[in-house]
Amino acid sequence: MLPATAAALAVLAALLAWPVPALLGRARWPRRDPLVALVCWQAIGLAGGLSIIGALLVHGLAPWGHSLPEAGWAVLRGHPAVDPVRGDHWVTLTLAAVLAAELLGVLALSWARTARTRRRHRELLELVVRPSPAAPDARLLEHPAPVAFCIPGARPLLVLSSGMVAELDDDQLAAVVAHERAHLAEHHHLYLLPFVAWEAALPVLPAAARAHAAVRELVEMRADDRALASLRGPDPRRTLAQAIVVAAGGAGGGVPSGALSVAGGALGARVLRLVDPPAPLPAAARAAALLCAGLLLLVPTVLLLLPAL
Structure with a gap:
């Protein structure tokens, strides 16, 4: 058998x-x-x-x-x-042990590195941010670029830049905050972690990079959907799409590694999906x-x- x-x-x-x-x-x-x-x-x-x-x-x-x-x-x-x-039995047993150790080791190492990076960024940000008037759970960072992101973990941090607050109206700002809250509420960083490790462990496998990119896009779309369910106003889809477009202008700077940002992952596809939503499955x-x-x-x-x- x-x-x-x-x-x-x-x-x-x-x-x-x-x-x-x-x-x-x-x-x-x-x-x-x-x-x-x-x-x-x-x-x-x-x-x-x-x-x-x-x-x-x-x-x-x-x-x-x-x-x-x-x-x-x-x-x-x-x-x-x-x-x-036979020799092939020993070879396959060795390969099984090496592959299992590599996959589990890279997963553990990726988790440890990401957690350490997030902790360092959180500690640095807590020195310069202040409570934001936009939301009780958000913090305001003095930064001219329109940036919004969250750092997940045991002590999550939701950050809005002063540039973001200045460029968005109240409804758009609420949409951005709802998007970041969705990332934290559904622990989207855990969805991404296995695929970060898979890509790192098997860089020669094209499917690993494709899977990582697809999952990153999907967690952003899921956060969009979760945000829409909590938004009010005449056209929450257009409101969120406009906020994403504004955030895209500041996506190049201010977002620390390991953070989840409203401007992350397939911006064009997300905006198109919001303004012209596909039929539900x-x-x-x-x-x-x-x-x-x-x-x-x-x-x-x-x-x-x-x-x-």
Whole structure:
């Protein structure tokens, strides 16, 4: 059973490394429901990592048993292999260990570096910002460029520049604040972290960069949607679009690394989506997309455990 399981996992890993991310990246429907699309991207990343490491591990442990749990338990207890152990078994076991260590290590390192950078920026900003009259939870930074961003974390910080406050009217400013609050409320930085690590760990894989860019665009669109739900006024979509255009003029400076900004990610696509909104994704299509995401996670898990059942 194990050779067939390893082959099936390898095929799944190959599909999730290139064609599936390419198809999702080119699809038009994610802009109709960014949250569902984000769930699909997370499933692709998790299932892809599980599949490639699982394929290597299953092949490497094949001489010790007829299922992965059986073989793994035999190795842990020091039992001898049932079948001859060839060089390719040791190679794949080594590759599985190296790849798992690299992916988990890069993820941990990316999280630590980003957290340290955000903490440093937060400490510096807290020395120069003051309470903003625009919102009780916002801080005002004296800066001529129109800039708005939030720094997520245990002590989140929402910052508006004086240039932003001067250039926007009250409704537009409320739209910007609502957008940044959406990032913090839904912890969008956690959606991005696995793909930052994926791109850093596998820079030669084009799908990694494509996935990171797509997820960054989708979290901004999701924050737009969440902001619109809390806005009032005759035309909240146009109000938010105008605010994004103004913020784009100051996007080049003032936004620290690791922050989430209203001017981040596919500005043109976001503005077009606001002024000419696509039709919402039908309930059946949403259910189908979520089902596919669930199956992506279920299939490699079943392939790893099914021979033991």
